[in-house]
Amino acid sequence: xxxxxxxxxxxxxxxxxxxxxxxxxxxxxxxxxxxxxxxxxxxxxxxxxxxxxxxxxxxxxxxxxxxxxxxxxxxxxxxxxxxxxxxxxxxxxxxxxxxxxxxxxxxxxxxxxxxxxxxxxxxxxxxxxxxxxxxxxxxxxxxxxxxxxxxxxxxxxxxxxxxxxxxxxxxxxxxxxxxxxxxxxxxxxx
Numbered sequence: 001x002x003x004x005x006x007x008x009x010x011x012x013x014x015x016x017x018x019x020x021x022x023x024x025x026x027x028x029x030x031x032x033x034x035x036x037x038x039x040x041x042x043x044x045x046x047x048x049x050x051x052x053x054x055x056x057x058x059x060x061x062x063x064x065x066x067x068x069x070x071x072x073x074x075x076x077x078x079x080x081x082x083x084x085x086x087x088x089x090x091x092x093x094x095x096x097x098x099x100x101x102x103x104x105x106x107x108x109x110x111x112x113x114x115x116x117x118x119x120x121x122x123x124x125x126x127x128x129x130x131x132x133x134x135x136x137x138x139x140x141x142x143x144x145x146x147x148x149x150x151x152x153x154x155x156x157x158x159x160x161x162x163x164x165x166x167x168x169x170x171x172x173x174x175x176x177x178x179x180x181x182x183x184x185x186x187x188x189x190x
Contacts, residue, residue, distance in 0.1 A: 010036040011046055012060055012095050015053040020100035024050060024107050055117040057095055058104060062121040064093035069128035077136030078189065082182050084129065085155060089162045089174045098167035105160060126152035133189065142189045151188065 014036035018027035029050060033043040047053045068087060073080045087093075092101055108118035130152045136142035166172045174181060 007036070007038060007042070008046055009095075010038065011043060011053065012056055015050075016057055016095040016097070016100055019054070019057075019103055020097045023103055024054060051111065051113060054104065054107060054111075054114055057100070058114070058117050058121050061093050061096050061101075062124055065125045066128050068093070069125075069132065077132060077139060077141045078182075078186060080132055081129070081136070081155075081189065082185055084132075085159060085185065086174060086181070088159045089166065092163060098163050101160070101163050102167045105164075122156065126156055129155060136189065146189065154188065 011032065015027070015032045018032050018035060021027075027050070029043065030040055032050075032053070033040040036043065047056065065088070068084060073083070075083075092098055096104065104114075104118065108115045126149075130148045133142060133146060133148050133151060137144055137146060137148075162172075162174060162178075166174075178184075
């Protein structure tokens with residue numbers, strides 16, 4: 001029953017798919033178990049409730065983001081920030097989709113426990129981006145007067161807003177529709 005087991009990831013993926021398609025309230029535990037190819041009883045050995053599944057999805061998303069932030073990168077700090085922000089908008093991350101991320105944000109506003117998980121995950125992910133910004137400041141690439149905490153909040157608000165736009169408009173493409181995005185990021189940081 002580890003978080004690295006194949007069954008755990010089947011359940012996370014099945015739940016993510018169900019939640020993205022139907023929303024949290026309309027998705028049943030039975031449906032998630034069937035989609036994962038396991039019994040409902042076996043599912044309960046991993047997750048006691050849909051709330052636990054939703055929280056696990058948020059934490060997997062956090063793990064995915066932190067892994068991306070910690071990968072080696074050979075470009076400038078600006079290029080690294082741009083690549084990470086663009087990836088978040090375009091790909092979201094495992095196991096979330098654009099639709100699911102919008103659902104998670106909405107459910108986090110309604111469900112205090114999930115809201116706490118979302119906020120702590122947001123803090124961890126913003127801290128990782130903040131470290132990159134601090135490195136950019138120390139190297140002289142970014143302005144020295146940047147308030148890192150505020151800047152990461154702005155960046156994540158942009159990310160969440162553009163993820164929502166992509167969820168609503170499947171034809172939206174950050175690369176095609178935001179040709180000055182790198183300039184906007186540069187104005188924020190340099």
